[in-house]
Amino acid sequence: MPSVSSVPPSSRDSVAAALRAAGCVFAEDEADLILTTARTPAETAAMVARRVSGTPLELVVGWAEFRGLRITVAPGVFVPRRRTEFLVEQALAQAPGATVVVDLCCGSGAVGAALAAGLGRVELHAADIDPAAVDCARGNVAAFGGRVHQGDLFEALPVELRGRIGILAANVPYVPSDEIGLLPQEARDHEPLVALDGGTDGLDVLRRVAAGARHWLAPGGCVLVETSRHQAPTAVDAFARGGLTARPAVSEERYAHVVIGVAP
The missing domain is CATH 3.40.50.150 (Vaccinia Virus protein VP39)
Known part of the structure; x- marks a missing residue:
């Protein structure tokens, strides 16, 4: 099982592998969202670490899609379904x-x-x-x-x-x-x-x-x-x-x- 610290942040395959190993069903899609949201390799690694630890994807990237809108979400706030x-x-x-x-x-x-x-x-x-x-x-x-x-x-x-x-x-x-x-x-x-x-x-x-x-x-x-x-x-x-x-x-x-x- 790949550890987060060993994942090259710029590698979609490596990020997806880490997410998949943590039980994320849509690992490739989640990897794409993380990689397009993060501004630096360090931020990518931090996001992957949070997701692997069980933080909802929406809170990791800071937003959720809802009827075509990008809705900002924050810790402690209900994530729109x-x-x-x-x-x-x-x-x-x-x-x-x-x-x-x-x-x-x-x-x-x-x-x-x-x-x-x-x-x-x-x-x-x-x-x-x-x-x-x-x-x-x-x-x-x-x-x-x-x-x-x-x-x-x-x-x-x-x-x-x-x-x-x-x-x-x-x-x-x-x-x-x-x-x-x-x-x-x-x-x-x-x-x-x-x-x-x-x-x-x-x-x-x-x-x-x-x-x-x-x-x-x-x-x-x-x-x-x-x-x-x-x-x-x-x-x-x-x-x-x-x-x-x-x-x-x-x-x-x-x-x-x-x-x-x-x-x-």
């Missing part, structure tokens, strides 16, 4: 004319940035309870004129947004507390628990969003959350109890399940 692109697609299909967009539980701000990129000129707001996420999101939504707020769900939002939101994307934590230990090590070790743990059945935060969303949505506005297959029926019921017309949407290809609630 490619399956969440399905939530963005559903939002754009449901409300193509939305002019006010909120990315709640925003993490890096990837969803808000992608929605703004897809819609054009919008009033964009993002919010998260975690200061590290807020700092990270500011950089990612700045290009779209977005504002980022810190606080607990709707408490973080400016009151003038009530009744005006066309798209409320809330990528809430939905992993049941007793299943956190089953997550991949990269998530368990490098992402904040507050962005993963959804309570006993995984739906604690989702229920709070469902209960309050109608008061913030414009007439015909929509709220979208990501969930799991077995949680989706309960999530639909929570949205209905919150006064919304609710339905699930599924992408089998991406293992993505989204629940959409529409205000009357």
